[in-house]
Every structure is written in structure tokens, then in C-alpha cells.
Amino acid sequence: MEDTIHHAHPVAVRKAVEANAPPPELTLEDMASPSARVVALTTRPDAVVPGFAREPAHAGPGSRWVALMLPGGGACVAAALVEPAESSGFRADSTLDEAALRHSITISRMYVEPSYSGLDLAPMLAYLALRRGRLQQRTNAVAYMSDAGRALADLLDLRVLPELPSRRGQFARCQRLDIAIHRAYRAAGPRGQAVLRQGFIDEAVETLQQLVTPLLSTPYFMAVDDGTLSREQYIYSLSNLHQFVRWTTRLLGRAVSLSDDPELRGHFLNHLGGEVNHEVIIENDLAALGADVDVDYVVHAMVPNLGTQEFMVVQESLIGFHEDPVLFMAAPFAAEGFAANVTMRFITGLTACAKKWGVANPKKAVTFFASHVHFDGGDDGHWALTRDILAKNLPDDMRLQQFLNAVRLAMNGFIHCYASYVDELGIWTATPTAARD
Numbered sequence: 342m343e344d345t346i347h348h349a350h351p352v353a354v355r356k357a358v359e360a361n362a363p364p365p366e367l368t369l370e371d372m373a374s375p376s377a378r379v380v381a382l383t384t385r386p387d388a389v390v391p392g393f394a395r396e397p398a399h400a401g402p403g404s405r406w407v408a409l410m411l412p413g414g415g416a417c418v419a420a421a422l423v424e425p426a427e428s429s430g431f432r433a434d435s436t437l438d439e440a441a442l443r444h445s446i447t448i449s450r451m452y453v454e455p456s457y458s459g460l461d462l463a464p465m466l467a468y469l470a471l472r473r474g475r476l477q478q479r480t481n482a483v484a485y486m487s488d489a490g491r492a493l494a495d496l497l498d499l500r501v502l503p504e505l506p507s508r509r510g511q512f513a514r515c516q517r518l519d520i521a522i523h524r525a526y527r528a529a530g531p532r533g534q535a536v537l538r539q540g541f542i543d544e545a546v547e548t549l550q551q552l553v554t555p556l557l558s559t560p561y562f563m564a565v566d567d568g569t570l571s572r573e574q575y576i577y578s579l580s581n582l583h584q585f586v587r588w589t590t591r592l593l594g595r596a597v598s599l600s601d602d603p604e605l606r607g608h609f610l611n612h613l614g615g616e617v618n619h620e621v622i623i624e625n626d627l628a629a630l631g632a633d634v635d636v637d638y639v640v641h642a643m644v645p646n647l648g649t650q651e652f653m654v655v656q657e658s659l660i661g662f663h664e665d666p667v668l669f670m671a672a673p674f675a676a677e678g679f680a681a682n683v684t685m686r687f688i689t690g691l692t693a694c695a696k697k698w699g700v701a702n703p704k705k706a707v708t709f710f711a712s713h714v715h716f717d718g719g720d721d722g723h724w725a726l727t728r729d730i731l732a733k734n735l736p737d738d739m740r741l742q743q744f745l746n747a748v749r750l751a752m753n754g755f756i757h758c759y760a761s762y763v764d765e766l767g768i769w770t771a772t773p774t775a776a777r778d
């Protein structure tokens with residue numbers, strides 16, 4: 342090994358040393374309005390990245406500042422402004438309407454501390470700005486840029502949009518966000534990427550959190566909250582949940598067998614142990630709802646509805662076809678985020694509904710949900726462990742993107758199935774709109 346290094350080309354040696362050197366300590370920040378440290382950098386003319394700083398310095402709704410800071414409350418060394426294109430200066434300059442711009446973000450200002458020499462900050466800053474666009478599910482990045490910004494335009498392959506008007510020597514440029522962020526990540530180099538990886542889990546968590554609100558706003562959680570969930574809707578939900586809960590241990594068993602990393606394998610083994618016979622809890626809840634519930638049908642003959650199967654195929658594809666235990670973790674990750682946000686209020690509401698339906702022992706009919714929510718907000722460190730394992734198993738931006746997709750797919754499945762449990766059974770509690778003659 343030593344011999345190889347000794348005889349290698351000097352550039353290769355330097356690259357190998359750079360790749361192995363610890364990344365400089367920098368923290369990533371993403372904020373709705375610029376902090377004092379960001380303002381300190383953005384008011385310095387020598388920090389402007391040439392090409393696309395624009396005046397005046399007001400930011401529209403939904404705008405975010407992204408920044409790289411020195412650790413321990415140190416100075417801001419790079420900052421950029423990211424905005425939804427339809428509420429940015431790009432809209433006025435381009436004369437495009439909202440419909441044309443709503444899938445795009447614009448980066449209108451960038452600042453880099455000129456005396457900082459640890460890393461090339463521009464691609465890292467571009468990555469952070471584009472990441473904000475990814476979180477907003479935008480597909481394109483646009484910017485008005487002059488020739489002075491050519492280096493960055495080339496780095497991200499921002500192409501001129503020839504149909505759009507030029508403005509004070511600046512031209513509208515555009516690139517697909519996925520391509521631009523790929524190029525920014527690649528250009529950041531091994532040490533810059535090590536800094537950017539610190540933000541991977543935060544992006545996954547924010548992606549998940551964005552979808553928790555729509556999930557808890559589905560008619561199912563609303564109906565439990567206002568006491569209007571019907572017995573038929575509840576039976577329909579438990580019956581459908583049974584369709585996938587009964588496969589959980591087998592899916593986790595597959596994840597165990599496909600995990601080469603002992604820590605990952607241990608995580609799935611532990612999870613598997615905690616899921617044994619959870620479908621039986623559902624069967625007991627169904628039985629507690631009344632003698633007319635055909636539990637045998639649910640267990641042996643029922644097929645899930647489409648919303649439910651939408652969730653199922655996500656996890657089945659990731660572990661069954663792709664045999665990818667890390668991406669498969671997106672399903673429990675989504676379920677955890679969901680469980681952590683369902684509160685005691687939901688269980689109390691559900692129990693009150695069961696009482697209203699005349700169930701003999703309402704508490705016995707809600708044990709599946711009651712055993713799956715974290716009442717005290719504590720989760721025995723499980724969430725921290727999940728984050729830790731993910732951080733070790735998402736080595737680059739492509740893997741992160743795959744995981745983010747999996748989280749969105751799993752959460753969309755949850756949203757569609759919980760909405761369906763109420764929407765599809767509306768007839769059972771419908772009241773006539775007019776009296777019959």
C-alpha cells in the first residue's frame with residue numbers, strides 16, 4: 342500500500358490525502374429570514390458572488406436563506422437567497438405567469454467570504470439552495486445572470502432560455518433541479534460532500550414532517566376529532582390495516598436476511614421482535630366491536646382497498662424486488678413519524694366514538710391504535726437510533742434522493758388510505774338532503 346502511494350502521480354496522492362482529511366467544521370443553516378451573521382456577510386460588497394446579485398434586496402413570501410457557518414457561533418462564510426420563482430423578482434423580469442413558474446425556484450443572490458480558503462464554497466452553497474427547492478418539490482432552478490456568473494452557470498449547466506427578455510445585461514437561465522443538484526454535489530468534492538451529508542437526515546425528517554400535517558388532516562383524523570367517525574368506517578380501517586400488518590414480520594424478516602451490516606440487521610431484528618402478532622391485536626379489536634363483525638373474512642378472504650395497497654406495494658417493492666433494506670426503512674420511518682404525532686387526544690376521541698356506537702367495552706376496541714402511539718412523546722430513544730442508522734447508511738445524494746422518494750411514496754400511501762376509510766363509506770351515515778313527499 343505504501344509502495345503504491347509512493348509511486349503514484351503527485352496529483353493522485355494529493356487527491357487521496359484531501360479525500361482522507363477531515364472536512365473543515367462548518368454548519369448548515371436554512372432560515373426564513375437572515376440572521377445577524379448572514380446580514381453581516383451580505384452587506385459586504387467583496388462577498389458578492391458575481392453574476393446574479395440583484396437589487397433591491399427584498400425577498401418575497403416563501404423565501405429562504407441558506408448558509409454555511411463557522412462552528413461555535415462563528416461567522417457566516419456563505420449565504421444565498423432561494424425563492425419560489427412565482428413570488429420572486431424573476432417573475433417581473435421574465436413577465437411569465439404563475440402557472441409557468443410554479444415548479445421552479447430562483448436563486449437571486451449569493452455571497453461567499455473571500456478570505457475563507459478551507460473549501461470551494463460555491464458548489465456547497467448551490468447544493469444547499471437547490472436542496473431547499475427539492476424540499477419544496479420544485480423541478481427547475483432559474484436565475485437571471487450576467488456573464489460575470491459564467492463559472493457558476495457552467496458548474497450547474499444553467500442554460501439560457503432564449504424566449505425570455507434580457508434585463509440589464511442579464512439573461513434568464515434554467516436547469517432541471519435534479520441535474521443542477523447532482524452537479525453541485527459532485528463539484529463539492531469529497532470533503533465538501535462530507536459537510537453536506539450532515540444535512541441528509543434533516544432533509545429526510547423535514548420531508549416526513551411536511552407530509553404528517555396532510556395525513557392528520559385527512560377526513561379520518563378529523564372525524565375522530567369531532568366524534569363523527571362511524572362504526573362502519575372504523576371497521577373498514579381496521580380491516581384494511583390488517584391486510585398489511587399481517588405481513589410486517591415477514592417483510593422485516595426479509596430485511597434482516599438482506600442486511601449485511603450487523604447494526605442494521607440488529608435494528609431490524611429488534612423491530613421484528615416488537616411486531617409479532619400485531620395483526621392479532623386488530624382481530625381482537627374487531628371482535629370487541631360486536632358479534633356481527635366477520636373477522637374470519639378479514640383474515641382469510643378480504644383484499645385491501647387501493648389506498649391501502651398503495652402503501653403496501655411501496656414497502657414490498659423496496660424489500661421484495663429491490664432487496665434494499667435501507668430504502669425499506671422509509672416505511673417504518675414514515676410510520677414512526679405518524680405515530681409520534683398521533684396523540685392521546687386521538688385515542689380518547691376514538692374511545693368516545695366506540696362508546697357512542699354502543700360498544701360494550703370501548704377501550705377493548707381501540708387497542709391497536711392505543712398500543713402504537715407514543716403517549717408521552719418519548720419513544721425510548723428509538724427515533725434517535727433510526728436517525729443514527731440512516732445517517733450511516735445514506736452515503737451520497739443519490740441514495741438520499743432514493744430514500745426521500747420512498748418516504749414520500751409511503752406517506753402518500755398512508756394519506757390515501759386514511760382518507761379512503763372515511764370517504765368510501767360515507768353512505769353509512771349519510772342523511773337525506775330533503776324530506777320525501
Ligand SMILES: [Fe+2]
Pocket residue numbers: 615616619713
Ligand atoms: Fe405494530
